[in-house]
Amino acid sequence: MVRRNFNSPRVRPEQPNINHRIKASQVLLIDHENTNRGVVDTRDAVAIAKEAGLDLVVVSEGKDTPVAKILDYGKHQYQQKKRQKQSAKPSMKEVKLRPNVDDADYGIRINRATEWLGKGNHVKFQVRLRGREHQHRDRARELLDRIVEDLKQVGKVQSLDTKSLIVQLVPES
Known part of the structure; x- marks a missing residue:
């Protein structure tokens, strides 16, 4: 019988930077119509995303400011999994x-x-x-x-x- 160590902390999958989890103070914002809005305060970008009914997702961590895009996160995650399956086939x-x-x-x-x-x-x-x-x-x-x-x-x-x-x-x- 295998014994588990309940004292060790559980390893959780790394959560992506979405909405209020974004730690950067400013982001380079790309809105849901793929237009570059420039460098925007993170709180303002989250507000714009909420107003559109979508999520603010960090697409790439930049050196100075990360690039964030306004999109439907669930749909984005589904598309990524679909691409991974296609490439793994x-x-x-x-x-x-x-x-x-x-x-x-x-x-x-x-x-x-x-x-x-x-x-x-x-x-x-x-x-x-x-x-x-x-x-x-x-x-x-x-x-x-x-x-x-x-x-x-x-x-x-x-x-x-x-x-x-x-x-x-x-x-x-």
Whole structure:
């Protein structure tokens, strides 16, 4: 059983500088219409933001005066999380096959690759050989050619390596 130390202070996530949490006396204000209002007293900037029904958020900590923008903080936070998810999404999907793959399994892999290419992801097909399968490399090459032929409507070949039996497809632009 794990024992917790209740005496240590809890680590709270760092709260952003919003509205009255801004410690600077003056900020470079950019209003909700993206116009630069110049250097303004922080209290006045918060009042302007409240009047517009929005929040005053520090966008970047400057050397002298921080840059603050009037915007809807909840919407801003949502957009940031959305951007992080988009950048964290892996763009290369990988499918590993054997040269004697069944038609049903092959169809499933092709359908999945079609979906991925439709969503804008790159797809990498790799044919793996084991043991005596190395004697039939020509069957693996034929499988790669069949994959390229079946996916030519939704994707184009970025690279084809017949030695290591790998083909990379990118979405058709």
